[in-house]
Amino acid sequence: MTHLVLDKVSVHYDGQPAPAVENVSIEIAKDDFVVLVGRSGCGKTSLLNVAAGLVEPVRGRATIGGRPITAPGSDRAVVFQNDALFPWLTARENVAFALRLRGVRAAERARTADDLLALVKLDGAGDKRIWELSGGMRQRVGLARALAAEPQFLLLDEPLGALDALTRERMQTMLLDLWTASQVGVLMVTHGIDEALVLATRIIVLAPGPGRVVWSFETGFSRRYAAGEAIRSIKADPAFVAARSELTDAIFEGEAA
Amino acid sequence: MTISSYTERPQRSNIDDGADALSVPWSRPPPRRSRVSARMVSAITILVVLAAWTVSARLQLVSPVFLPSPVAVWNKFVVVARDGFVDATLAQHIAASLWRVFAALIAAVFVGVPIGLAIGVSTIGRGIFDPLLEFLRPIPPLAYLPLIIIWFGIGEPSKILVIAIAMLAPVALSTASGVRGVSKDRINAARSLGATRRQVIRQVILPSALPSILTGLRIALGAGWSTLVAAELVAATRGLGFMIQSAAQFLVTDVAVMGILVIAAIAFVLEFIIRRIERVLVPWAGRE
Numbered sequence: 001m002t003h004l005v006l007d008k009v010s011v012h013y014d015g016q017p018a019p020a021v022e023n024v025s026i027e028i029a030k031d032d033f034v035v036l037v038g039r040s041g042c043g044k045t046s047l048l049n050v051a052a053g054l055v056e057p058v059r060g061r062a063t064i065g066g067r068p069i070t071a072p073g074s075d076r077a078v079v080f081q082n083d084a085l086f087p088w089l090t091a092r093e094n095v096a097f098a099l100r101l102r103g104v105r106a107a108e109r110a111r112t113a114d115d116l117l118a119l120v121k122l123d124g125a126g127d128k129r130i131w132e133l134s135g136g137m138r139q140r141v142g143l144a145r146a147l148a149a150e151p152q153f154l155l156l157d158e159p160l161g162a163l164d165a166l167t168r169e170r171m172q173t174m175l176l177d178l179w180t181a182s183q184v185g186v187l188m189v190t191h192g193i194d195e196a197l198v199l200a201t202r203i204i205v206l207a208p209g210p211g212r213v214v215w216s217f218e219t220g221f222s223r224r225y226a227a228g229e230a231i232r233s234i235k236a237d238p239a240f241v242a243a244r245s246e247l248t249d250a251i252f253e254g255e256a257a
Numbered sequence: 258m259t260i261s262s263y264t265e266r267p268q269r270s271n272i273d274d275g276a277d278a279l280s281v282p283w284s285r286p287p288p289r290r291s292r293v294s295a296r297m298v299s300a301i302t303i304l305v306v307l308a309a310w311t312v313s314a315r316l317q318l319v320s321p322v323f324l325p326s327p328v329a330v331w332n333k334f335v336v337v338a339r340d341g342f343v344d345a346t347l348a349q350h351i352a353a354s355l356w357r358v359f360a361a362l363i364a365a366v367f368v369g370v371p372i373g374l375a376i377g378v379s380t381i382g383r384g385i386f387d388p389l390l391e392f393l394r395p396i397p398p399l400a401y402l403p404l405i406i407i408w409f410g411i412g413e414p415s416k417i418l419v420i421a422i423a424m425l426a427p428v429a430l431s432t433a434s435g436v437r438g439v440s441k442d443r444i445n446a447a448r449s450l451g452a453t454r455r456q457v458i459r460q461v462i463l464p465s466a467l468p469s470i471l472t473g474l475r476i477a478l479g480a481g482w483s484t485l486v487a488a489e490l491v492a493a494t495r496g497l498g499f500m501i502q503s504a505a506q507f508l509v510t511d512v513a514v515m516g517i518l519v520i521a522a523i524a525f526v527l528e529f530i531i532r533r534i535e536r537v538l539v540p541w542a543g544r545e
Binding site: 073074076077080101 | 440442443447448450456460465467539540544
């Protein structure tokens with residue numbers, strides 16, 4: 001099975017006195033949902049950008065299926081916090097963007113895009129312009145656009161960060177549905193502790209100065225959702241509540257250090 | 258007794274409130290914060306200027322040679338439109354000038370947009386073109402007009418070239434600033450979807466910069482009209498700038514004033530058209 005591997009990666013930006021990330025190793029399988037949490041400046045986004053091929057590590061290496069990652073590629077589609085959609089295109093054309101780059105024919109492009117829009121529950125919104133959509137809808141178009149590239153891994157950089165709490169909660173279950181349906185590995189950055197617990201199969205806690213892993217643990221809540229349990233009942237589980245306080249402690253320990 | 262007093266109360270209040278009792282408060286239009294709009298003030302300003310002009314001309318405060326009356330200017334407009342001035346009708350003067358300005362605009366776009374793109378996306382491009390544009394930008398057209406005539410003669414190409422040079426900097430610099438302003442996330446998203454560098458430039462950067470490029474065209478048109486008179490200084494036989502200059506040389510001030518107003522009107526119409534084009538081409542500008 002294809003793995004996305006960050007092996008003893010260090011990131012040091014030009015002109016910065018200290019490295020942003022030091023000696024971090026992460027391995028993601030295709031059925032993993034790995035969530036990076038931690039305070040601002042702990043290098044979460046830097047790590048995600050290394051995996052995306054947007055940032056080159058100064059030490060260590062990033063590989064996908066054994067091949068080194070040197071540039072961005074459609075096997076690792078990125079979704080950003082600010083949807084980064086193209087406002088001159090309709091929702092459907094945005095989703096079809098990756099297909100157009102590959103020279104897929106227009107009719108087939110539209111069909112695939114409409115299927116993906118239906119998958120993110122935006123049936124019939126294909127002709128809408130981007131500015132006519134709400135924040136949550138835009139983010140769903142962004143997800144559909146990333147999935148259209150048929151990636152092996154999705155890299156999500158705080159994709160729900162700009163949404164209101166209710167939309168955010170609905171988007172979390174949608175993310176899980178997409179993850180279950182599309183068989184992609186996910187690496188996601190978030191600030192939300194509940195969000196991390198609901199979504200992740202593995203949570204990695206990072207601490208700043210320089211960014212490093214302080215804790216990494218497996219969680220089973222998202223697999224329980226995938227098996228059919230309701231999200232409310234998972235969140236009400238004492239095990240969930242215990243895990244939340246444990247995770248909070250881990251993040252704050254990182255801060256104290 | 259108690260029942261009747263219950264039924265009476267709302268009736269009385271109905272009478273007291275009159276018509277207002279029928280309309281609930283939230284159905285009323287919101288109170289207008291201000292009764293003066295900028296548009297109204299502008300209209301009044303124009304009317305006041307026109308009135309002052311009419312009165313000073315009527316009272317002969319200034320000699321008509323220096324300041325012809327609005328009526329005289331209007332009459333001249335009608336006469337020149339029908340019979341022409343210095344061997345061409347008004348329409349022919351306008352056509353000559355419009356052709357020069359638009360030919361120059363097209364040339365400026367074909368040269369300026371690629372230069373702006375080069376400045377925006379590549380360090381080498383910026384290194385090459387930035388100093389050249391900064392050198393060209395502040396030079397007044399009248400300064401390089403003689404040189405251009407020496408180099409390219411007194412024909413039509415020189416006139417168009419003078420206007421195009423004045424338009425080049427606004428087009429190129431607006432394009433460059435639009436290109437540099439493209440969100441990094443947008444470019445990175447496209448790259449992660451598999452776009453090559455060429456695809457990123459053509460399918461992401463250029464459309465993103467389009468609002469800025471259109472703003473550049475608007476500024477360039479303004480610069481073009483201000484350069485027009487200079488361009489038509491030498492060896493022109495038609496054109497609004499030429500018409501104004503010949504009129505001024507023979508002290509036909511009513512034609513000169515009329516020509517100025519015609520240029521202003523054309524510039525106004527063009528501005529309006531470009532704003533329309535913007536609304537069709539880049540409806541997302543300012544809405545993201």
